[in-house]
């Protein structure tokens with residue numbers, strides 16, 4: 001019994017690290033890892049162990065289904081993190097790796113992890129002003145106006161009108177572009193986001209326009225952070 005238990009533990013750790021290192025992890029997380037994540041009473045370090053290998057490494061790139069930087073989640077509100085994780089769980093967001101991970105989390109795990117990431121950058125960010133830190137060029141100003149982005153994401157794109165909406169200012173440009181394109185993508189099993197609000201908005205724009213919007217948003221000051229774990233520094 002004892003050697004078996006040890007082997008099980010080792011497998012769990014191997015899976016967790018393996019998953020964290022390989023961006024193209026399979027859609028469903030291995031059961032050993034799922035149990036490790038859901039272990040009741042586990043410390044917050046144990047709960048986020050599965051996340052830090054991607055979300056807490058500066059510049060970490062995902063390579064599947066597209067190459068882009070992994071989004072910063074430290075500093076998003078707990079309500080948005082919860083909403084996003086639930087969208088991966090129920091399939092509204094199709095990203096296979098994040099689906100596998102979200103489905104392995106209990107409701108309690110989601111609540112604990114979301115609160116943790118909301119609070120993480122507390123001492124690192126100064127509150128942003130009410131205006132974006134840079135003015136857009138004329139083209140981008142027109143695009144922003146066309147879909148009234150600020151009416152939901154806030155005048156500085158970092159104070160959304162509802163805490164379940166994301167902060168987008170200063171997020172990685174390549175990720176913003178991938179996310180915006182995903183709202184336009186339908187009937188692809190591995191790519192796409194089914195969201196009534198952002199779907200209708202993203203479909204009004206060409207990919208070149210979405211890229212211009214993404215580059216502008218990413219160039220702004222941000223309340224979002226990558227929070228490196230000591231062991232990944």
Ligand code: HEC
Nearest residue numbers: 019020022023050051054062070071081084095098101113
């Ligand atoms: C293998 C790398 C990897 C791991 C491990 C990982 N993520 Fe992710 N995560 C990603 C990628 C890539 C995306 C972007 C997915 C997409 O395009 O929708 C993402 C997206 C997210 C989002 C949505 C961000 C946004 O701005 O909408 C949240 C929230 C999130 N992850 C939370 C977590 C949590 C919590 C964990 C640990 C339980 C975790 N992730 C583990 C790679 C990872």
Ligand code: HEC
Nearest residue numbers: 147148149152165166168176179180193195197198201213
């Ligand atoms: C009516 C409100 C509303 C408007 C207007 C709006 N958004 Fe959004 N946006 C949302 C909501 C709600 C979400 C979260 C959707 C989800 O859960 O996937 C979102 C998500 C996003 C995301 C994904 C962020 C992430 O971290 O994954 C980006 C990027 C984005 N919006 C950019 C824009 C841009 C650019 C505009 C203007 C062209 C815009 N939004 C206009 C409500 C809005």
